[in-house]
Amino acid sequence: MLLQHQTWQEVESYLMRSTGIIMPIGSTEQHGPNGLIGTDAICAEAIARGVGEAADAMVGPTIGVGMAVHHMGFAGSMTLRPSTLMAIMRDYVLSLARHGFRRFFFINGHGGNIATCSAAFYEIYAEWEGAIGTRRAEGDDLRCRLANWWDGKAMGALSKEVFGDDEGSHATASEVSVTQFLLPETIKQAQIDPPRAPGGRFHGPADYRRRFPDGRIGSNPGLASPEKGRRFYETSVPELAKTYTAFLEEKV
Numbered sequence: 001m002l003l004q005h006q007t008w009q010e011v012e013s014y015l016m017r018s019t020g021i022i023m024p025i026g027s028t029e030q031h032g033p034n035g036l037i038g039t040d041a042i043c044a045e046a047i048a049r050g051v052g053e054a055a056d057a058m059v060g061p062t063i064g065v066g067m068a069v070h071h072m073g074f075a076g077s078m079t080l081r082p083s084t085l086m087a088i089m090r091d092y093v094l095s096l097a098r099h100g101f102r103r104f105f106f107i108n109g110h111g112g113n114i115a116t117c118s119a120a121f122y123e124i125y126a127e128w129e130g131a132i133g134t135r136r137a138e139g140d141d142l143r144c145r146l147a148n149w150w151d152g153k154a155m156g157a158l159s160k161e162v163f164g165d166d167e168g169s170h171a172t173a174s175e176v177s178v179t180q181f182l183l184p185e186t187i188k189q190a191q192i193d194p195p196r197a198p199g200g201r202f203h204g205p206a207d208y209r210r211r212f213p214d215g216r217i218g219s220n221p222g223l224a225s226p227e228k229g230r231r232f233y234e235t236s237v238p239e240l241a242k243t244y245t246a247f248l249e250e251k252v
């Protein structure tokens, strides 16, 4: 159930039975030699739509560009500064809160968004609960949750089983597989050399490019396939639907 495909009356009647909404958030950044620039937004959006169907929940518009400063050494990457992303999240959440939405479940496709999202949630709480300024009525609390699509227990086990140490941490074998499952017409034939990219830490964009010249970190996305992507998608959706439902039911 996409917010963008509803009428305002349909949204009003949804709000009579639920105040929950799923918000996909991704990124637009390099994903190595065979990964799509849009990988993180594509995965987050498709999985969010699946979760929306499984949990009979509204799905909001995707935040398609995230915090990807460290990927800016590679052509096509785009980034929001952390402060810009926080401002966008705040405006998305507070505009929907105006109509009665109170539970915001962000399905995230990009590790680089995590710190900024946590900060954005506190910006929102500071404003909503009057930590600064006027205090809102008791009991009318607004909650935000971030769930990375690859993070569930079953997902961890699946990644270990399918890719082991070749999963990596950027341009991962599983995210490339999910895009290949969703968009088989975009599959790239590329040389992946060495098969498993080096791992490790980095600082800014220039340092990232120096350490990880083809953009990958620790991964071998040469092992990706649409069939593996289907398994990841089909494991992630029900696991996240459960987490979403538990989030809505949380009283304390």
Ligand SMILES: [Zn+2]
Pocket: 031, 039, 040, 109, 110, 170, 171, 172, 175
């Ligand atoms: Zn990614």
